[in-house]
Amino acid sequence: KKIVTTExxxxxxxxxxxxxxNPFTKMPIKNASxxxxxxxxxxxxxPARVLEFKELVSKFKRSIVFYNYNYELDIILEQLxxxxxxxxVYNSKKHxxxxxxxDWCYVVQYSAAEAWNNISTNRMIFYSPNYSYKVVEQCEGxxxxxxxxxxxxxxxxxxxxxxxxxxxxxxxxxxxxxxxGLWVDV
Numbered sequence: 001k002k003i004v005t006t007e008x009x010x011x012x013x014x015x016x017x018x019x020x021x022n023p024f025t026k027m028p029i030k031n032a033s034x035x036x037x038x039x040x041x042x043x044x045x046x047p048a049r050v051l052e053f054k055e056l057v058s059k060f061k062r063s064i065v066f067y068n069y070n071y072e073l074d075i076i077l078e079q080l081x082x083x084x085x086x087x088x089v090y091n092s093k094k095h096x097x098x099x100x101x102x103d104w105c106y107v108v109q110y111s112a113a114e115a116w117n118n119i120s121t122n123r124m125i126f127y128s129p130n131y132s133y134k135v136v137e138q139c140e141g142x143x144x145x146x147x148x149x150x151x152x153x154x155x156x157x158x159x160x161x162x163x164x165x166x167x168x169x170x171x172x173x174x175x176x177x178x179x180x181g182l183w184v185d186v
Contacts, residue, residue: 001155001157002154002155002156002157003157003159003169004052004056004156004157004158004159005159005160005161006043006046006048006049006052006158006159006160007046007048007049007160007161008042008043008046008048008049008160008161008162009042009046012042013039013042013043013162016029016035016038016039016042017039017185020035022034022038023038023042024038024041032180033180035185036164036180039162039163039164039185040068040069040128040164041069041071042162043128043160043162043164043165044068044069044071044072044075044127044128045071045075046160048160049127049158049160050075050079052158053065053075053076053079053125053127053158054079054082054083056125056156056158057079057080057083057085057105057125058083058085060121060123061103062099062103062104062105062120062121062123063105063106063121063123063124063125064105064106064107064108064118064121064123064124064125064142064143065105065106065107065108065124065125065126065127066108066109066110066113066124066125066126066127066130066139067107067108067109067110067127067128068109068110068127068128068130069128072127072128073089073091073107073109075127076107076127077089077107080105080107085103085104085105086099086102086103086104086105087104087105087106087107088104088105088106088107089106089107089108090106090107090108090109090112090116091107091108091109091111091112092109092111092112098116098117098118098120099118099120100118100120101120106118106121108139108142110130110135110139111135113135113138113139113142114138116142117142117143117145118142118143119143119145119147119148119149119150121143121150122143122148122150122152122153122154123143123154123156124139124140124142124143124153124154124155124156125155125156125157125158126139126155126156126157126158127158128158128165129157129159129165129168129169129172130168130172131168131171131177131178132172132177132178133171133172133173133174133175133176133177134177136172140153140155157169163185164185
């Protein structure tokens, strides 16, 4: 398991922290949930994260990419298309079968991590960390199967040095679920 550290817009992040304004809607932030979502969007849409993702996924013939939000899916699909990588998607709206032949990238929403396996790759990329360690373990298990021909499995998680990413990763490592309402941004 490897953490891939990415940069983010520290100025915007600090501005939202100090002023509690949503830069995407230009409206005041109403509650802890919206605040957390805005902070996550700032770090997840960072051009540095996008570039790290593109460089990472371009190295592999086959990989599975997990994401949390629709705006992340849009970024991921745009980058895969720019690289000419054959892409399959599994989420609440689209259910492409798990690929096995050729070179490909399987893009999966975290919430769709159950009831499928793929032993045709040993590479998994987490575009952003998920709030639940149980979900992360479920995702990791999709390629960690007894009948795989791979001896080594590789997991990459894109994470910034922001307090939101650090807090989510800490919760996962401690086998806790990250709680938006209890998070204190420092």
